[in-house]
Amino acid sequence: MTLAEAILSKKLGKNVYAKDSVEIDVDLAMTHDGTTPLTVKAFEEISDRVFDNKKIVIVFDHNIPANTSKAANMQIITRDFIKKHDIKNYYLDGEGICHQILPEKGHVKPNMVIVGADSHTCTHGAFGAFATGFGASDMGYVYATGKTWFRVPETIRVNVTGKNENISGKDIVLKTCKEVGRSGATYMALEYGGSAVKALNMDERMVLCNMAIEMGGKVGLIEADHTTYDYLKNAGVSNQEIAELQRNKISITENEETYFKTVEFDITDMEEQVACPHHPDNVKGISEVLGTPIDQIFIGSCTNGHIGDLRIAAKILKGKSINKNTRLIVIPASKSILKQALNEGLIDIFVDFGALICAPGCGPCLGAHEGVLGDGExxxxxxxxxxxxxxxxxxxxxxLSSPAIAAKSAIKGHITNE
Ligand SMILES: CC(C)[C@H](C(=O)O)[C@@H](O)C(=O)O
Ligand code: SF4
Structure with missing residues (x-):
């Protein structure tokens, strides 16, 4: 069985396989400031009671603090919904990006079925959870019933081996995007494995699963292991619950025949990867884009705003100053990452370097809040x-690049790996 099949089978208590259609109870449902109002609208057409006020998580991250009256009004709708239905888990005051908040606050655990009204909900597959993004009307149905249906996805196995200290999770996923292509994994699971994936910490594993959707993927998945359980412990999950999860651990034996296809690469001699305009699969080895002048650099987002990313960037930027032809925006993916970065002196390093620090959230990522680019930039x-x-x-x-390449390029004002 593939990991996707195994998780869904365990949840349903019967064996299901790729292409089967299944109706399933969700363990966690998430919406954010951008998608809650439409979800509420769809929900109210079918029900006046949410399925479970403890299994819904609402996060403000896309336009926080509100930058337009429209965004502010959408937030009023959401706040009213939270009050009316006594939603227990909400993070509305710049706590961070939903895909960071969910694992950081201990909401994500292996074997769960998680749906979110955001396409990067696939991030949580890094924990061995079946996690996928939905549109707001599907989420309205979930908020009302706690149920949804899936066609069990076929799986592309991605095996990554070798060792290379210059290669991060971001380089690995960009290389995967290049190999698989923008629609090469449409409605499929991308199941990552191999020694180079096993060696990654949870932040880096989340990067791999986060970008599954850029290949059309339904879910990105990585089998839970000791790295996963250590993360859960730090996120406040009780020892008892972790022991229970370990007892219920899903292990798969890699079997070529169960996969739609297998993609394999070795990172030992791989160079850093950069996605060029205008698609994440338009990926080149860095040597092909060295020297490209850059007006703005952004280190952050649900992909690479983790504490580990900020540490890597700060180490490179320490004691240096920004190139006068570029500007740098740094946004920690959550308030607790911001606090940690303050405690470790990372924010000082960024500010001294010449960076602009903004409030935890999506920031410039989708061009709807701040850090918008000018013509030709x-x-x-x-x-x-x-x-x-x-x-x-x-x-x-x-x-698009890793934080290390972004930081190095901020010193030079052009794309560089030196
Ligand atoms: C606004 C939201 C619905 C959207 C998504 O679903 O991914 C956004 O987060 C993005 O990254 O484009
Ligand atoms: S950081 Fe970017 S990709 Fe992630 S949820 Fe926000 S807008 Fe979407």
Whole structure:
């Protein structure tokens, strides 16, 4: 069985396989400031009671603090919904990006079925959970019934081996995007494994699963292991619950025949990867884009705003100053990452370097809040999407890279790995 089949089978108490259709109870449902109002509208057409006020999580992250009256009014609708239905889990005051908050606050656990009204909900597959993004009307149905249906996805196995200290989770996922292509995994699971994946910490594993949707993937998945359980412990999950999860651990034996296909690569001699405008699968080895002038650099987002990312960037930027032809925006993915970065002196390093620090949230990632680009400008971002106009201007260009490449490029003012 593939990991996707195994998780869904365990949950349903019977064996299900790729292409089967299943109706299933969800363990966690998430919406954010951008998608809650439409979800509420769809929900109210079918019910006046949520299925379970403890299994819903609502996060404000896309436009926080509100930048327009429209965004502020959408937040009023959401706050009213939270009060009316006594929703227990909500993070509304710049606590961070939903895909960071969910695991950080201990909401995500292996074997869960998680749905969210955001396409990057697939991030949580890094914990061995079946997690996927939905549109607001599907979420309205989930808020009312706690149920949804899936076609069990076929699986592309991605095996990554080798060792290379210059290669991060972001380089691995960009390479995967190049290999699989923008629609190569449509409605499929991307199941990551191999020694190089096993060696990654949870922040880096989340990067791999976060970008599954950029290949059309339904879910990104990584088998839970001791790294997963250590993370859960730090996120406040009780020892008792972790022991229970370990007892129920799903282990799969890799079996070629169960996969739609297998993609394999070795990172030992791989160079850093950069996605060029205007799609995350337009990936080149860094040597092909060295010297590209950059106007704005953004380190943050649900892909690469983790504490580990900020540590890597700060180590590179310490004692240096920003190139006068570029600007740098740094946004920790959550308030607790911001606090940790303050405690470790990372924020001092960024500020001294010449960076602008903004409140935890999505920031410039989708061009709807702050850090919008001007005509003809080029941005290098640690985010997951570089579609035309993604950062708020159809006449701008966005490149995607790891935090290390973003930091090095902020010193030089052009794309570099030195
Ligand atoms: C606004 C939201 C619905 C959207 C998504 O679903 O992914 C956003 O987070 C994005 O990254 O484009
Ligand atoms: S950080 Fe970007 S990709 Fe992630 S949820 Fe926010 S807008 Fe979407």
């Amino acid at each position: 080029v941005c290098l971002a640690t985010t997951n999407r570089n579609f035309k106009g993604r950062m708020g201007n159809i006449n701008s260009e966005v490149y």
